[in-house]
Amino acid sequence: ASGKETLLCLPETEQSTQRLLRFSLKPENAITIGVSARVLFNMEKEQHIYEQQGMEEYIKYQVEHETQPFSPGPAFSFVKALEAVNTRLRELYPDSEELFDVVLMTNNHAYVGLRLINTINHHELFIERFCMTGGNSPIGYLKAYHTNLYLSADPVKVREALEEGIAAATMFTPEKMTEVSETQLRVAFDGDAVLFSDESERIYKAHGLDKFFEHEKAHENKLLDHGPLKGFLEALGKLQKKFYAKGQRMDCPIRTYLVTARSAASSGTRALKTLRSWGLEIDEALFLAGAPKGPMLEKIRPHIFFDDQLFHVEGAAEMGTVACHVPYGIAQRVIKRETHDKETSSAPK
Amino acid sequence: MSVDSARETLYHRGEADMVATIQNTDVKQEDAHGAVVVAVTSRALFGGDDDDDVSGVGVAFPLLQALQRVNQRLLEKDPAESLLFDVVLITTDSQQQQQSSRIVSSTRHHGLEVSRFCFSSQEDFIESLLTNNVQLFLSTDRNEALQASQQGVLSALLDRQGAPSEQLRVMLCGDAVVRPDAGPAPVSRPAAESFSSRLGEMRRRFGALDSPLSIVLVTSSGDRESCGVALRTLRSRGLGVDEAYCLAGAPRSPILSLLRPHFLLGDGVIGLED
Numbered sequence: 168a169s170g171k172e173t174l175l176c177l178p179e180t181e182q183s184t185q186r187l188l189r190f191s192l193k194p195e196n197a198i199t200i201g202v203s204a205r206v207l208f209n210m211e212k213e214q215h216i217y218e219q220q221g222m223e224e225y226i227k228y229q230v231e232h233e234t235q236p237f238s239p240g241p242a243f244s245f246v247k248a249l250e251a252v253n254t255r256l257r258e259l260y261p262d263s264e265e266l267f268d269v270v271l272m273t274n275n276h277a278y279v280g281l282r283l284i285n286t287i288n289h290h291e292l293f294i295e296r297f298c299m300t301g302g303n304s305p306i307g308y309l310k311a312y313h314t315n316l317y318l319s320a321d322p323v324k325v326r327e328a329l330e331e332g333i334a335a336a337t338m339f340t341p342e343k344m345t346e347v348s349e350t351q352l353r354v355a356f357d358g359d360a361v362l363f364s365d366e367s368e369r370i371y372k373a374h375g376l377d378k379f380f381e382h383e384k385a386h387e388n389k390l391l392d393h394g395p396l397k398g399f400l401e402a403l404g405k406l407q408k409k410f411y412a413k414g415q416r417m418d419c420p421i422r423t424y425l426v427t428a429r430s431a432a433s434s435g436t437r438a439l440k441t442l443r444s445w446g447l448e449i450d451e452a453l454f455l456a457g458a459p460k461g462p463m464l465e466k467i468r469p470h471i472f473f474d475d476q477l478f479h480v481e482g483a484a485e486m487g488t489v490a491c492h493v494p495y496g497i498a499q500r501v502i503k504r505e506t507h508d509k510e511t512s513s514a515p516k
Numbered sequence: 517m518s519v520d521s522a523r524e525t526l527y528h529r530g531e532a533d534m535v536a537t538i539q540n541t542d543v544k545q546e547d548a549h550g551a552v553v554v555a556v557t558s559r560a561l562f563g564g565d566d567d568d569d570v571s572g573v574g575v576a577f578p579l580l581q582a583l584q585r586v587n588q589r590l591l592e593k594d595p596a597e598s599l600l601f602d603v604v605l606i607t608t609d610s611q612q613q614q615q616s617s618r619i620v621s622s623t624r625h626h627g628l629e630v631s632r633f634c635f636s637s638q639e640d641f642i643e644s645l646l647t648n649n650v651q652l653f654l655s656t657d658r659n660e661a662l663q664a665s666q667q668g669v670l671s672a673l674l675d676r677q678g679a680p681s682e683q684l685r686v687m688l689c690g691d692a693v694v695r696p697d698a699g700p701a702p703v704s705r706p707a708a709e710s711f712s713s714r715l716g717e718m719r720r721r722f723g724a725l726d727s728p729l730s731i732v733l734v735t736s737s738g739d740r741e742s743c744g745v746a747l748r749t750l751r752s753r754g755l756g757v758d759e760a761y762c763l764a765g766a767p768r769s770p771i772l773s774l775l776r777p778h779f780l781l782g783d784g785v786i787g788l789e790d
Binding site: 276280281285288294295296298303311312 | 723724732733740741743747756758761762766770771774
């Protein structure tokens with residue numbers, strides 16, 4: 168009826184062949200980043216329709232607007248930066264599969280699929296792999312494809328992923344988008360309960376900042392245990408070394424930052440020694456000794472910032488940084504607010 | 517109903533006396549035009565451990581239960597619904613044929629709604645399929661499935677799977693590649709198109725959530741555009757897809773246990789593990 172020869176066919180355009188030839192066939196060689204639809208694209212309006220009018224209206228709206236691409240969401244610039252790194256890696260190592268592999272991992276119904284595909288086409292993103300699970304949990308698929316990092320707007324899914332040992336974070340939309348580099352990927356991490364375990368954070372929660380600093384100084388030679396995002400930093404480091412090997416240390420398109428409440432004078436040493444013992448380098452370590460992170464992040468302009476404390480995530484988002492919450496460790500169980508000198512910020516997206 | 521006596525008064529007698537179809541009068545016979553006729557082999561249905569009186573269930577059992585559940589839900593929505601699954605059980609195995617009454621009683625024992633039992637030889641079973649207007653033939657035997665497919669009957673392999681789902685999950689493989697030197701379209705293409713359209717209609721009786729059936733599209737080697745084309749083509753055939761997975765070269769086996777399809781439809785006959 169449609170005149171096509173087969174039920175399902177692949178248009179063999181030069182472009183699509185090229186895309187596939189570049190594509191990783193062994194997921195375990197690549198650094199796989201799973202992103203949900205709502206963080207990759209701006210789907211606020213549609214989300215509102217879903218919340219107010221239900222699933223059927225939501226799907227109807229999506230299908231009616233199928234040819235209208237979504238505009239970029241908070242993860243968009245991060246994904247573009249990943250692609251920029253890939254381009255540089257392919258120049259240096261044309262046969263290597265050690266690249267970033269971005270997978271769209273959404274539990275949207277495939278009814279929304281064409282709009283998502285049209286949008287990916289429109290923005291010329293290199294996303295060939297996706298899972299649209301039609302309401303089922305995407306966690307199993309994350310595991311099956313060795314996902315190194317999962318980003319979603321849904322904290323429930325993020326928690327599930329963390330419980331399955333997958334690095335994950337809930338991405339918030341900043342109130343304004345600071346301009347970020349298109350050529351250098353910048354990733355910023357909090358230390359405790361993100362790169363490191365929450366063991367020291369517990370001290371801080373129980374006894375306050377000063378005791379925390381004391382304790383860390385006393386234990387500076389004792390390695391911290393690893394946190395949920397250590398593996399991702401490790402993966403970034405592995406790629407960085409590939410640039411160094413080709414003499415591109417000064418011009419490396421990946422830059423990592425540690426942005427921590429630890430103080431350089433006391434507790435910072437333990438963090439740095441731990442990283443060194445893990446064989447991990449971090450390009451810049453910023454010890455804020457408890458000061459707010461927002462202003463520092465605004466200067467750094469990372470594509471993404473990970474923190475276990477909502478307070479820091481919100482603060483960063485307020486100042487234009489794409490901040491992600493890692494719901495891990497003791498900070499999640501503290502219900503009452505600490506006695507900080509801060510105002511309660513409005514809830515982020 | 518005594519099958520032996522029913523065999524004496526055949527509903528339909530094939531020329532060589534080797535093809536016989538018996539109606540199960542315990543089960544409401546579906547409207548010939550409305551129903552989606554699905555045929556399953558006895559070998560696929562009864563492969564498990566046997567009791568003295570009753571055959572144990574095999575690979576096709578969860579599938580039949582899922583088909584029944586779809587029917588139940590359809591009838592809940594509309595008691596006069598005619599677009600229902602109509603299950604026909606085909607027995608070609610001569611050993612099983614000798615135990616025809618056992619087949620019928622086992623079916624009843626397991627609570628399965630089979631509307632017709634067909635007994636035919638290995639040579640003539642395709643005739644049974646055609647005569648009974650079978651729209652989908654499911655077998656655990658690849659050769660049987662291929663034969664039927666080559667005669668224009670949409671066929672699929674039933675493979676052993678892990679924990680079956682209650683929801684009927686039909687997986688479609690979206691990887692047929694158009695090459696200029698390809699042969700003619702598969703003989704079962706018209707059957708595939710018509711089945712897709714009926715299945716789509718059935719699916720539309722339910723909303724996006726809480727549906728007793730789910731249509732799952734997997735493209736294994738194609739890129740996202742090929743998946744998009746597959747979605748569009750299926751939609752133009754009247755079949756909406758619930759879940760879509762574009763693997764772009766990644767292996768399929770790691771997610772098969774998550775996808776949990778009851779069977780896989782594609783051009784020709786494809787096994788789940790292929």
